[in-house]
Amino acid sequence: MKLGSGRRTDLPLTERLAALREAVEVAEGRLGVPEVSRARTLLAKAGAREALGDATVVALAGATGSGKSTLFNAVSGSEVSTPGVRRPTTGVAHAAVWGDHGADRLLDWLQVPRRHRVHPAEPALDGLVLLDLPDHDSVRLENRLEVDRLVELVDVLVWVLDPQKYADAAVHSRYLAPLAGHAGVLVVVFNQVDRLDDAAARACLTDLRGLLDREGLAATPIMPTSARTGAGLPELRAELAARVAARRAATDRLAADARSAAAALARHCAPDADGGRARDDREGLAAALADAAGVPAVVSAVERSVRRDGQQHTGWPVLRWTSKLRADPLSRLHLGSEAARSSLPEAGAVQTAGVDTALRRTRDAAGQGLPQAWRDELRRTAELSEERLADRLDRAVTGTDLGPDRTPVWQRAAGGLQWLLALTALAGALWLLALVGLGLLQLADVVPLPRVEGIPLPTLLLVGGLLAGLLLALVSRPLVRAGARRRARQARQQLTDRVATVADTEVLQPLTRVRADHDRFRAAVTRAGS
Numbered sequence: 263m264k265l266g267s268g269r270r271t272d273l274p275l276t277e278r279l280a281a282l283r284e285a286v287e288v289a290e291g292r293l294g295v296p297e298v299s300r301a302r303t304l305l306a307k308a309g310a311r312e313a314l315g316d317a318t319v320v321a322l323a324g325a326t327g328s329g330k331s332t333l334f335n336a337v338s339g340s341e342v343s344t345p346g347v348r349r350p351t352t353g354v355a356h357a358a359v360w361g362d363h364g365a366d367r368l369l370d371w372l373q374v375p376r377r378h379r380v381h382p383a384e385p386a387l388d389g390l391v392l393l394d395l396p397d398h399d400s401v402r403l404e405n406r407l408e409v410d411r412l413v414e415l416v417d418v419l420v421w422v423l424d425p426q427k428y429a430d431a432a433v434h435s436r437y438l439a440p441l442a443g444h445a446g447v448l449v450v451v452f453n454q455v456d457r458l459d460d461a462a463a464r465a466c467l468t469d470l471r472g473l474l475d476r477e478g479l480a481a482t483p484i485m486p487t488s489a490r491t492g493a494g495l496p497e498l499r500a501e502l503a504a505r506v507a508a509r510r511a512a513t514d515r516l517a518a519d520a521r522s523a524a525a526a527l528a529r530h531c532a533p534d535a536d537g538g539r540a541r542d543d544r545e546g547l548a549a550a551l552a553d554a555a556g557v558p559a560v561v562s563a564v565e566r567s568v569r570r571d572g573q574q575h576t577g578w579p580v581l582r583w584t585s586k587l588r589a590d591p592l593s594r595l596h597l598g599s600e601a602a603r604s605s606l607p608e609a610g611a612v613q614t615a616g617v618d619t620a621l622r623r624t625r626d627a628a629g630q631g632l633p634q635a636w637r638d639e640l641r642r643t644a645e646l647s648e649e650r651l652a653d654r655l656d657r658a659v660t661g662t663d664l665g666p667d668r669t670p671v672w673q674r675a676a677g678g679l680q681w682l683l684a685l686t687a688l689a690g691a692l693w694l695l696a697l698v699g700l701g702l703l704q705l706a707d708v709v710p711l712p713r714v715e716g717i718p719l720p721t722l723l724l725v726g727g728l729l730a731g732l733l734l735a736l737v738s739r740p741l742v743r744a745g746a747r748r749r750a751r752q753a754r755q756q757l758t759d760r761v762a763t764v765a766d767t768e769v770l771q772p773l774t775r776v777r778a779d780h781d782r783f784r785a786a787v788t789r790a791g792s
Contacts, residue, residue: 275516308519311512319418324423340378418515449501578731689720
């Protein structure tokens with residue numbers, strides 16, 4: 263009698279393992295979670311197992327006193343594993359081998375030294391390697407560790423239960439329930455059925471079936487046997503023969519392991535491919551970085567520098583030299599070269615707090631909807647970016663060419679006119695001095711003094727030149743200021759663009775790459791677990 267069975271058609275193992283390998287490669291160095299290490303171990307196991315031939319490794323596992331070794335001997339047809347009179351009985355894994363199929367290399371890999379070749383080998387079981395594992399409830403730790411190790415490596419696991427401990431919570435919680443994704447490579451044997459009458463046997467089998475179904479093992483067959491009377495052994499041997507003949511046990515086990523590994527990795531994937539992705543606040547980040555990089559100070563320096571140059575061009579020539587006593591506000595910042603640091607002041611507490619807030623918002627937006635492991639990776643990436651940010655911002659601001667534009671034509675014209683007016687006033691002044699000299703020599707009446715509307719021409723030239731120069735300077739001043747403000751706006755745009763480029767390169771792009779890696783990881787995990 264066999265209760266429950268099932269097969270499922272899957273993605274080809276090579277494609278499944280390739281997807282799992284891609285997921286591990288993407289997660290390498292990014293996710294510090296144990297599931298990645300376990301998936302990497304599985305890939306190494308898969309590579310080794312595929313190279314070791316097509317023999318089918320079946321392990322008998324069970325508790326002390328379940329009759330596992332007696333069942334092993336009954337299937338192999340000889341006293342290979344000697345049942346002990348003292349518990350724990352089986353201390354070392356034994357192997358019975360039907361045929362060759364590279365079994366020795368396979369057992370070397372499994373690290374099972376005790377081997378027995380079955381003669382004559384049954385054709386139906388040719389290619390079977392049957393293991394009798396130590397008791398999973400052994401009082402010896404090394405025996406329990408050996409069971410755990412081999413349970414992970416064998417192709418088919420036959421779990422032997424007995425009427426006394428078939429519902430043992432330790433067996434179900436530690437071994438059977440975690441194998442829910444491996445139902446197709448698991449067989450449950452209800453041994454020692456001869457100790458029960460028919461009604462009790464049916465009740466136990468029904469109860470066991472319910473337990474397995476609730477644990478996600480509905481596809482796992484239950485086979486009642488008695489190693490002492492031989493009941494159920496033909497069915498068990500037929501089940502083993504079918505699995506050996508299919509030559510798919512190793513592939514099915516690896517596929518189940520890959521699905522299980524993918525399910526574990528899926529806990530580190532966003533539930534929705536586009537779940538909660540927020541728009542990057544590029545403008546807010548650039549504005550905060552610009553403030554911290556000293557862009558307002560540079561813009562102010564540009565405005566004052568342009569205004570200073572404009573006033574030099576349009577101001578009264580006689581007093582222009584006084585403006586040169588003050589250093590150019592822009593040149594004092596040492597801008598224009600990416601090779602040297604600027605003389606901009608360090609960011610204050612307010613600017614630093616603004617940058618921290620903008621970076622945190624950007625990081626949170628990039629990680630919205632992501633599991634904690636990926637948010638941790640975003641945090642590490644952002645921290646690495648922040649370490650380079652101050653220097654890159656200073657270089658971006660320093661390397662921006664903010665030198666003054668060519669002097670506007672009107673300023674050159676105004677400057678020329680100022681010189682003309684100054685020369686006019688100078689001519690009037692010299693003329694008046696000449697008249698004073700002539701007066702001292704009592705020759706004032708010798709040279710006629712031209713007048714305009716009764717005003718002496720030299721006086722008109724002096725006063726008119728001075729007043730016209732002053733008026734021209736006053737008229738030019740608001741125009742110079744307007745031009746300085748316009749140049750400051752251009753400088754602000756240039757600097758903001760450079761800062762935005764740094765924000766893209768040093769902050770947004772690394773965070774975007776992490777998000778893209780998550781999407782690749784999620785797609786690969788989905789394929790591996792499909």
